[in-house]
Amino acid sequence: MGATFDDLGVSGGLPLEQRPGLLAALDALGRGDVLLIAKRDRLGRSVLNVALVERLVERKGARIVSAAGEGSDNDDPTSRLMRQIIDAFAEYERQVIRSRTRNALAAKKRRNERIGSVPLGCQLAPDGKTLLPEPTEQRVLDVLFELRGAGWTLRAIADELNRRGFTTRKGGRWWGSYIWLQLRRREDEENTNGRS
Template structure:
């Protein structure tokens, strides 16, 4: 069983899930796979999972404060006095050494410890600490390689005169330019109305579902979509 501070209970854990792509988020396959792995980890160690939080469609390079699921997970640690934050693998927290270290520090401030269901770098021994840093560094390197390949592909598209980027929520691409998409524009307006009332992102999503709003593929709006809409429009003010 994991060890934690005397202020928290090491037999209680909060689970955090994350997938990067919108396709993974929509299919739920990536999230459900992580959920199953974490549940097996908890069952094998006699740990009770008291809360689950997720960031669907958010990169591991996104700033910690811009991840509603991670912020919810940290709040759940405090609420339940849980001594453990568990992830499927360490790169679910971050694919950046600095962000990973910051996240681990935030967990420690809640008198809890970060654990990977894959068992990467557990323990406080120098070798385990070094292993954690090596894992985080490799994840950052992998992200940099992916970024370099993506950048090259985008430059090639520009050279061919192709339009870059998918239409954002509330817009559609018509003849090489973006135009308002009325059904989605109504969703954007409603998100901002509810945000103006001081609602949380999770409360906004629940209200949208209750009112029958649907996203581009006919599914209920995701939490990450609500967050992106609010963040983009608040930045314009």
């Protein structure tokens, strides 16, 4: 074995340019070399990306071998078909996982349950799941959105909130970038609710 490459913590569904370990492995290949992989879906979770990797490996005069078998030991028509079916199932599985995740998050949102960190203007209910309004932060948000609606700039809004003595959740000063995050969150909520 010549060298070991990995993409720890990197999704196989990402484009090749975002897979540094795979790119390094491809770059290191020479004529007659073998790219040994644990399973075919480690090459990628997109039929197009896997086909591109195969083409790059072929051009270098190397070949791909899967430790799990998966039709990589031969280049006959049946083995090629088997590889393409495995690649298609890997892409399908990725899409199913993505769909289930999206649906689960949408269901949590409909139940007004927390997704990620507790947003400004909310507090966690005693059940540890549900979000409830946080009155002080809601007042700050009301002022923020009112000023933005009146055409104030992000910096002017931050300055005004600071002037009025409002602090961020952590007790800090307001900055334009934090104002922008709150506006973006509101816009995302409106877009999501508009689609439901």
